[in-house]
Amino acid sequence: xxxxxxxxxxxxxxxxxxxxxxxxxxxxxxxxxxxxxxxxxxxxxxxxxxxxxxxxxxxxxxxxxxxxxxxxxxxxxxxxxxxxxxxxxxxxxxxxxxxxxxxxxxxxxxxxxxxxxxxxxxxxxxxxxxxxxxxxxxxxxxxxxxxxxxxxxxxxxxxxxxxxxxxxxxxxxxxxxxxxxxxxxxxxxxxxxxxxxxxxxxxxxxxxxxxxx
Ligand code: DX5
Ligand code: ZN
Numbered sequence: 001x002x003x004x005x006x007x008x009x010x011x012x013x014x015x016x017x018x019x020x021x022x023x024x025x026x027x028x029x030x031x032x033x034x035x036x037x038x039x040x041x042x043x044x045x046x047x048x049x050x051x052x053x054x055x056x057x058x059x060x061x062x063x064x065x066x067x068x069x070x071x072x073x074x075x076x077x078x079x080x081x082x083x084x085x086x087x088x089x090x091x092x093x094x095x096x097x098x099x100x101x102x103x104x105x106x107x108x109x110x111x112x113x114x115x116x117x118x119x120x121x122x123x124x125x126x127x128x129x130x131x132x133x134x135x136x137x138x139x140x141x142x143x144x145x146x147x148x149x150x151x152x153x154x155x156x157x158x159x160x161x162x163x164x165x166x167x168x169x170x171x172x173x174x175x176x177x178x179x180x181x182x183x184x185x186x187x188x189x190x191x192x193x194x195x196x197x198x199x200x201x202x203x204x205x206x207x208x209x210x211x212x213x
Contacts, residue, residue, distance in 0.1 A: 001185055003211045004029035004062045004171070005204070006195030007053065008044060009142045015049070019056045022198065025205035026212070029062040029083065031173070031193045033142075036067040039091050040140035047076045054080035064112065064173065064193075066139045067091065070098050078105045086110035086133045086171075089117055099128045110171070114139065115147050119157035126164040131191065132157060137174030142195040146175030151187045158188035178210045185213055 005027050010018035022030065032050060037043040045053075054061060060083035067073050070087040077085065085107050092098055095111060102109040110131035111122055115138060122132065134153055137144035154170055161168050172184055173193035184192060192211055201207035 001181065001189070001211060001213050002028035002169075002191040003198075003208050004031040004191060004193045005198040005208065006031040006033055006142060006173070006193050007199075008033045009195035009199035011199075012049075015052070016056055018199070019053060020058075021204050022208065023058040025208050027059055027198075027208050028212075029191070030057050030059050031195075032061055032063045032082075034063060034065050034067060034073060034077075035140065036069070036073075038068045039088065040066045042140045050077060051080065054082075060084075062086070062193075064133065066112075071101070074098070074101060074105070074107075078107065082107055084108045084110050084131055086112045086131065088112045088114065088139070089122055090114050095122075095125060096128065099125065103128075112139075112173075113153075115149070119153060119160055123160055123164065126161060126168055129165065129168050131169040131171050132161075133171040133173055133193075135174055136172050136176065139174075144175055146177075146180055148180075151183050154184065154187035154189050161188075176211070178207075181211050181213060 005022045035044045062084045065087045099109040108130035112133040136150040169190040171191040176192045177197040
């Protein structure tokens with residue numbers, strides 16, 4: 001299991017140290033949550049801070065867009081060469097076009113499904129994707145309770161992925177901790193995002209390793 005700590009739960013007063021700590025602590029990716037106050041009822045960080053994160057990071061960036069205008073934000077962040085940019089199917093009328101744009105920029109495209117969205121709704125995009133991110137909370141805030149139906153959804157998605165594109169990874173984001181990691185692994189999940197679980201721990205490295213099963 002790959003682990004992507006979400007910096008949303010970091011102490012932004014000492015962001016430099018908080019990013020170094022997860023990189024030195026053995027994380028696989030750095031999950032960067034970008035919100036616009038429209039698609040979700042919260043705002044986080046924009047280009048100034050994300051540029052700083054990119055400059056400090058020694059692990060690849062995994063940028064999660066929770067925005068109305070995906071193209072605008074992709075143009076802001078593409079120069080950082082993130083490994084992944086994920087965007088919500090619910091906010092995009094032309095998802096295939098956005099996937100093509102990300103490919104042309106040499107960024108791995110990922111699509112995010114909110115808790116109500118079905119894996120079948122993206123079946124015909126799977127062959128063009130590197131990852132599907134299943135939300136296990138309503139996007140917008142860290143520290144929320146894990147929505148357990150994501151486990152069944154991951155199983156369904158896994159069977160579609162096996163049929164359409166076995167190289168596509170499954171990521172789960174929201175409320176992930178050492179209590180639900182095993183059932184996520186068993187359901188076929190490859191990557192987990194963990195914000196409050198990692199940044200709320202006294203030893204970040206130990207928390208990261210407890211999820212890398
Ligand atoms: C929620 C974000 C998550 C969040 C996860 O909108 O997409 O990445 O930071 O935080 P935890 O792990 O605390 O649920
Ligand atoms: Zn996220």
